[in-house]
Amino acid sequence: MAEVHCVDCPLRRLPLFMSNSAQEIALVQSFKQREIRFNAGALVIQEGQTDASLFTLLEGWAFRFKTLSDGRRQILNFLLPGDFIGVQQKMADVAAHGVMALTDTVLCVFQRAALWELHRQSPTLGFNITWLTASEESLVDEKLLSVGRRTAEERIAALLVQLFHQAAARQTAPVADGVAFPLTQQEIADALGLSLVHTNKTLRKLERRGLHRIENGCLYLHDEVALKHAADMYGPGGVGGPSNRPLI
Amino acid sequence: MAEVHCVDCPLRRLPLFMSNSAQEIALVQSFKQREIRFNAGALVIQEGQTDASLFTLLEGWAFRFKTLSDGRRQILNFLLPGDFIGVQQKMADVAAHGVMALTDTVLCVFQRAALWELHRQSPTLGFNITWLTASEESLVDEKLLSVGRRTAEERIAALLVQLFHQAAARQTAPVADGVAFPLTQQEIADALGLSLVHTNKTLRKLERRGLHRIENGCLYLHDEVALKHAADMYGPGGVGGPSNRPLI
């Protein structure tokens, strides 16, 4: 149960993340309080909670979500190792979102003042936080385009392509040509604004057409070009391209 | 055509915005290059453009949007005076969004390096930029909930309530109990992921029920409680509540 020192953070070994100076790493370390584990399905942050801690996702997947009073749920985006959690809770004047663990997860917990102190003591890390926040917004933008204007088939195809790249960029041990994919169809549905049943039917249709396969919690893209075409995605479409991203 | 000095920025007189120190204002001023005007409908930033300037919206309304190859358009959020424009363009590794002027607008133009320099030279302003970015993301989150999980009627009601508060908070001269509302129904439709026709029908239904009225480019909420109820909004639901927001 030994906690990782930030210097030895396994995430820093991934090519996705840019390297920090020893000084920056020490600063981040000084704000780390502890690690905390959540089981799959556990609520990390409750909707409406405004005094949540700051977290960094170290292991596992989670997601941000919002719900309506009758239980309808919208998943805002998925969180993967290296993602920063809890910036909005301290800022928002509109009701905040919840965060739920999708798999068993390990999080690094930072004291609440860290957000400000990082800005104050290191402009570079402060800038990185802005970068991460803006970058997460881009993901939500993309999802809003999907949910607002794409058909069910296009939405599913877009999600598969995007998550594949997000997951691949954080994968330490490449599992053949597939990536770990722990989502249930209900979660896919809630992320895309679709019903469970229609999500299933559309997913099967794409699978029968040979574009992808989901098996034993792994996602394989058999025809990424066709998927991107089906999704009307003509950009790079993935996170983790040429440029690196900050790690706090 | 005299350009405003940041010290005399009319926006600072609004109760919505928190006050900055003279030093901070001078710093912001030092990065201001000029003002620029756009006519209604003009493209401020093109989709995919990654070298755009930074702007602050001084007068008028604009919106951020994304489109698919066949022209389907999703409006991501509306921009009102005081909003900061262009942070994502410098950060995103996914294709960026466009920005279009909704009315005739005046923008303050900042040099591109300002984003980093503000962080470097003033942790407070750097923190404010993070705040603004996170706050904008909250708006997109809320819209994603609408588009993904609310019915057409709920979406329209939610949008009316939200825009009413956003507009009211920036209004200098209160126009009776209404606020300026320059949106066409097409733009409302594109913001909510609905068709123009269905938007019109739903809008009329709410209007006939006496919940609101749109007349001569002004929006009046006749029964805000009922609208919030119709929208399934139980939080404060508005931007610009008790706490002030930064102005860059």
Place this chain on the structure above:
DNA sequence: CGACGTGTTGATCTCTCTCAATTAGAGTGG
């Protein structure tokens, strides 16, 4: 005065939702 943008309304059509039922796998307890 005609062209154009915006708003309005009616009539279909269809994509997606809801309801219902079945299968398969993983645990659990007797």
Place this chain on the structure above:
DNA sequence: CCACTCTAATTGAGAGAGATCAACACGTCG
């Protein structure tokens, strides 16, 4: 080892919210 239970995936059938098509009204503007 075998019922029993629970969750997740799957498939069919019918219903409905919202899309599309088509007309028309109204104001502005060159």
